Amino acid sequence: MSAFELNKWIGAFLGTFLLVMVLNLLSDALFSDHHDHNGPAFLVEVTDLVSHAGSEQTGTMESLSSLLLTADPNAARKTAKICGICHTFKLGGANKIGPNLWDVVGRAKATREDFSYSSTLANLGGMWDYEALDAFLTSPKTFAPGTKMVFPGIKKPEVRANMIAYLRTFSDNPIALPTK
Ligand code: HEC
Numbered sequence: 001m002s003a004f005e006l007n008k009w010i011g012a013f014l015g016t017f018l019l020v021m022v023l024n025l026l027s028d029a030l031f032s033d034h035h036d037h038n039g040p041a042f043l044v045e046v047t048d049l050v051s052h053a054g055s056e057q058t059g060t061m062e063s064l065s066s067l068l069l070t071a072d073p074n075a076a077r078k079t080a081k082i083c084g085i086c087h088t089f090k091l092g093g094a095n096k097i098g099p100n101l102w103d104v105v106g107r108a109k110a111t112r113e114d115f116s117y118s119s120t121l122a123n124l125g126g127m128w129d130y131e132a133l134d135a136f137l138t139s140p141k142t143f144a145p146g147t148k149m150v151f152p153g154i155k156k157p158e159v160r161a162n163m164i165a166y167l168r169t170f171s172d173n174p175i176a177l178p179t180k
Helices: 003-031 043-050 064-069 073-086 130-138 157-168
Strands: none
Touching: 064 130, 064 157, 073 157, 130 157
């Protein structure tokens, strides 16, 4: 092997090695649980969210109220990272691609003054009560055709209920959970 070829070989080897390192770091950032707040740990969850079409709204589905009563807000942290690409949750958080979601549960729809909503969302009227949030998060574009929220929806009712229960915690006075 000539020195030139050897150099090429070493170069390729180092290149691969570096690539593997970078991929490792990336997958740490994407899939680990340590960076609960801002990390885009969404790849796994995206497949999880969109690949359960079969369990969608069957006749035997538990009611939204009972799902909410047993929902686990903490279980939604991973899902929330997907939302976190476009939304902040905390009081005073910035609007990103989507509006800040502090205190959104029970609030009138599309009423943050510092965010420019689509006319579809602005014209919906009414409150983000549990049913409306559940319908919106099932399929934003079905619930609000023309919405600017480009998100396929959360197909599993339990995952949606956990997400809504998590959203509800971002308030100084969370609205009551539904009573059955
Ligand atoms: C790709 C960006 C994006 C993602 C991901 C996303 N949203 Fe949104 N969201 C938006 C945008 C943009 C709007 C405003 C929609 C409009 O004006 O039509 C919005 C609006 C909303 C609203 C209505 C807010 C209001 O003030 O009326 C809620 C609630 C909401 N999103 C919840 C969520 C949740 C929960 C998730 C995660 C499961 C999520 N969004 C994921 C972009 C996103």
